[in-house]
Amino acid sequence: METTRPLGRSGIEVSALGFGCWAIGGEWQAADGQPLGWGKVDDEESVRAVRRALELGVTFFDTADTYGAGHSERVLGRALGKHRADVVVATKWGNVFDEATRTLTGNDDSLGYLRRALTASLRRLGTDYVDLYQFHLSDAGPEQAALLREACEDLVREGLIRAYAWSTDDPARAAVFAEGPHCAAVQHALNVLNDAPAMLRLCEEAGLASVNRSPLAMGLLTGKSRDRQPLEAGDIRSRPPAWLRGFGDGSGADPEWLARVDALKDVLTSEGRTLAQGALAWLWARSPRTVPIPGFRSVAQAEENAGALEKGALTSAQLAEVDRLLEAARTR
Numbered sequence: 001m002e003t004t005r006p007l008g009r010s011g012i013e014v015s016a017l018g019f020g021c022w023a024i025g026g027e028w029q030a031a032d033g034q035p036l037g038w039g040k041v042d043d044e045e046s047v048r049a050v051r052r053a054l055e056l057g058v059t060f061f062d063t064a065d066t067y068g069a070g071h072s073e074r075v076l077g078r079a080l081g082k083h084r085a086d087v088v089v090a091t092k093w094g095n096v097f098d099e100a101t102r103t104l105t106g107n108d109d110s111l112g113y114l115r116r117a118l119t120a121s122l123r124r125l126g127t128d129y130v131d132l133y134q135f136h137l138s139d140a141g142p143e144q145a146a147l148l149r150e151a152c153e154d155l156v157r158e159g160l161i162r163a164y165a166w167s168t169d170d171p172a173r174a175a176v177f178a179e180g181p182h183c184a185a186v187q188h189a190l191n192v193l194n195d196a197p198a199m200l201r202l203c204e205e206a207g208l209a210s211v212n213r214s215p216l217a218m219g220l221l222t223g224k225s226r227d228r229q230p231l232e233a234g235d236i237r238s239r240p241p242a243w244l245r246g247f248g249d250g251s252g253a254d255p256e257w258l259a260r261v262d263a264l265k266d267v268l269t270s271e272g273r274t275l276a277q278g279a280l281a282w283l284w285a286r287s288p289r290t291v292p293i294p295g296f297r298s299v300a301q302a303e304e305n306a307g308a309l310e311k312g313a314l315t316s317a318q319l320a321e322v323d324r325l326l327e328a329a330r331t332r
Contacts, residue, residue, distance in 0.1 A: 015309070021072045027040060046079065073125050089127065091121050134167045135148060138166075152180065186199065276304060280294065281313050
């Protein structure tokens, strides 16, 4: 398997594995106190992990202005430092937050906010351009999105961004952005437990990269989530919002989901892979357009995730075996 993939039709090459920087933003919350991070983090360890990822060939880093209420962008910018020109940085806009209290306060899909948000992200990242700028409001109206798409084209012309995308699980919405010449990708949920055939079809038809969030199913595919295992209070999985599947009532991973993981374990861990590496290998086999972006909080996690690149994609026979095992698990 090639260790790089094209970022859609942008002409930008990225490592076939990206790193998602949600977790390194640390703790933050919704206005009602709902945790939106993954618990406490050590910023120095986060910086070391990013730099280790660079050493191991990872060149694509995905964050958002709202992760840690600006903190993730600051940490990523510091970690990249003089390597900024060697990597592809993706961030997102659309959410409004208070940096001082680390609280999400609302959202804003206006044209004016787009430019203000980009200016603030550039400052926090310590850079003068963003490679991939992504709209973060997954269910925004298509009419407004069309206006934002045109505004993104202006930002490309000004040299402030190189390409743009929408972070949404709705192929019809993604198709609105795909009409723009500098739309390069769609960011959407995809993992071995949660396929997205309609979105992958759109990516193929429109020439987009499929940037995969939740590639490890929020930890279910790492082998470390066990049912009814308590989660720390600042972890979003301890009070899961409606969209977060597999963690039910917040008391740990759902046994039903874990049973599916167990059914797949042998095939995913073949050829010396860890479970997480097997889950990433499935994504590469699923489509030549996928770029998974697993999260990380430590050097050890960075090394394990990056280690998947050496082992490459699953074979077509292994892909078919996964389908068979999942079907059997569903019909039990």
